[in-house]
Structure formats: C-alpha cells, structure tokens
Amino acid sequence: MSSPHQTLLNRILTDNLKNVVDTIESTCLRCDRDPSEIKLIAVTKYAPLEAVRELNRIGLRVYGENRPQQLVERAETLVKDSGWSPSEWHLIGQLQRNKVRAVLPHVGLIHSIDSVKLLSHVDRVAEENGASPAVLLQVNTSGEESKSGFTPEKLLEDWEQITAFDNVRLRGLMTMAPFTEETTRVRKTFSELRRILADLNATGQLPSMTELSMGMSSDYQIAIEEGATMIRLGSTLFEGTSELSTDT
Structure with a gap:
C-alpha cells in the first residue's frame, strides 16, 4: 500500500508528465x-x-544525466531495485575522457561528443571492451563561447576523421539554445542544427543519421517545431518534487 507521501509524489509527477505529453x-x-x-x-x-523511481513506476523509461559519476552511481544503485528498470540511460552532459570507461557499460546514448579527440577515445575504449556505443555530436549552433561543441565549420572540417571510426555508431546531433526570451535566436539555433544534419547526410559517407537532440524545459516546443526527435526535460517534469524529497 502506498504511503500518503508516495501518493502525493505520484500525483505531482503524473500531472507534470500529462502536461508535457499534452x-x-x-x-x-x-x-x-x-x-x-x-x-x-x-x-x-x-x-x-x-x-526518479516514482516517475519510472508511472511509465517513463528514458533518463538523461549530466554528470557521468552520478549516472554510474544511479544506474548501479537502481538496477538493484526490482521495481525500477528504465530501458535507457543517456549521458547528456560533458564527458571527460577519464570517465569514458566507467560510463560505457551503463549508457544507451552519449549526447555530448564535442571533439574528435573525445570521439577517438570513446572509440578506442569501446574496441577494448567489445562495445559499439551510440553517440551524438554536440554542435555549438548558438555561437556562444560559453557552450561546448563543434562549431559548424569545425564539424565539416573534421567530418572525414569522424566517419573513420569503426566502434561508435553516429546517430545524429545535439545542441543547446541560448537562455534568452528572444525566440528568433532560439529557433535559429535549432533550425541550423537541422540544416547541418541534412548536409552531413547528403555526403553519403554514413548511413543516414536521424536524431536531433534539442530542446529543454524552456524551449522544447520550438525545438519540436524545428525537427527535434529528442527533448531533454528536467524542471518541467520534476517541478514540486524537491520539497517532498526524503532523500538524504
């Protein structure tokens, strides 16, 4: 039987998820x-x-974590919980090369490959472990110096090297829009990523990449309008749950 605390948590998360799906x-x-x-x-x-456990019980099965160490810890902890079996963990934050080996066994998709050097390291570790991780290339389409990722120009310059790796599966591209109320700038950031994906697919050097990971709680509607296939939502889904938390 659910406790009053769990019942309230379930109601908040169910309402949040319904609002997002609607x-x-x-x-x-x-x-x-x-x-x-x-x-x-x-x-x-x-x-x-x-x-997170309760949202999984409700039925959401794909989770993204920014911090490699926390992804590993949560994946290892929660897999022991027979009532908690998410189908996918995604790493959406920066990946340091010294964390690659620990992350690979737990991650279904890496969104944040931001350089040939990092891709090369992931490829080498994957080969050593007999793995073939799926990855997205992070592209800085906003032009902000504070954001990581390939510039559009650097991505094209490095494309021949990128397509030469045998142990990673390139699934698409990821970007983050600027934190601004100027929707024109946000939309341009997303439409540029869609254009770049089309240009790369047109080279015919790989099977077509299909994924566009773009859009967060503040801008996911615009991202969907511009072709997003993956949206990454945190605060919108978990709003109202921190106050209820009994985690220590």
Missing part, C-alpha cells in the same frame, strides 16, 4: 508531426532519487 501532442498537431517521433528524456541532474 503539450508535445498539441505542438506536433500544430506543425504536422507525429508525436511518436519525439523521445522524451527525463533529466535527473537535480531530481530526488525517489522522484
């Missing part, structure tokens, strides 16, 4: 897209562990 569906209707094309990733960076 928004995804209405946005897709507006731009003539199929909602099933959009993968919702729950970002757990600031989420209490019990809230």
Whole structure:
C-alpha cells in the first residue's frame, strides 16, 4: 500500500508528465508531426532519487544525466531495485575522457561528443571492451563561447576523421539554445542544427543519421517545431518534487 507521501509524489509527477505529453501532442498537431517521433528524456541532474523511481513506476523509461559519476552511481544503485528498470540511460552532459570507461557499460546514448579527440577515445575504449556505443555530436549552433561543441565549420572540417571510426555508431546531433526570451535566436539555433544534419547526410559517407537532440524545459516546443526527435526535460517534469524529497 502506498504511503500518503508516495501518493502525493505520484500525483505531482503524473500531472507534470500529462502536461508535457499534452503539450508535445498539441505542438506536433500544430506543425504536422507525429508525436511518436519525439523521445522524451527525463533529466535527473537535480531530481530526488525517489522522484526518479516514482516517475519510472508511472511509465517513463528514458533518463538523461549530466554528470557521468552520478549516472554510474544511479544506474548501479537502481538496477538493484526490482521495481525500477528504465530501458535507457543517456549521458547528456560533458564527458571527460577519464570517465569514458566507467560510463560505457551503463549508457544507451552519449549526447555530448564535442571533439574528435573525445570521439577517438570513446572509440578506442569501446574496441577494448567489445562495445559499439551510440553517440551524438554536440554542435555549438548558438555561437556562444560559453557552450561546448563543434562549431559548424569545425564539424565539416573534421567530418572525414569522424566517419573513420569503426566502434561508435553516429546517430545524429545535439545542441543547446541560448537562455534568452528572444525566440528568433532560439529557433535559429535549432533550425541550423537541422540544416547541418541534412548536409552531413547528403555526403553519403554514413548511413543516414536521424536524431536531433534539442530542446529543454524552456524551449522544447520550438525545438519540436524545428525537427527535434529528442527533448531533454528536467524542471518541467520534476517541478514540486524537491520539497517532498526524503532523500538524504
């Protein structure tokens, strides 16, 4: 039997998830897209562990973590919980080369490959472990110096090297929009990523990449309008749960 605490937590998360799903569906209707094309990733960076567990019980199965060490810790801890079996963990934050070996066994997709050097290291570790991790290339389409990622120009310059690795599976691209209320700038950041993906696919050097990871709690509707296939939401999904947390 659920405790009053768990019942309240469940209600908050159920309402949050329903609001997000309803928004995804209405946005897709507006731009003539199929909602099933959009993968919702729950970002757990600031989420209490019990809230993540409860969201999984409700039915969301894809989780993204910014910090490699926390991803490993949560993946190892929660896999022991028979009631908690997410189908996918994604690393969406910066990946240091010294964390690659620890992360690979737990991660279904790495969103944040931001250099040939990092990609080369992931490829080498994958070969040593008989793995073939799926990755996205992070592209800085906003032009902000504070953001990591390939510049569009550097990505094209390095494309021949990028496509030469045998042990990683390139699935698409990722970007982050500037934190601004200027929707024109946000939209341009996303539309530029879509254009770059089309240009890279047109080279014919790889099987077509299909994923565009773009859009967070503040801008995911615009991202969907511009072709996002993955959106990364944290605060919108977990709003109201920190106050209830009993995690220590």
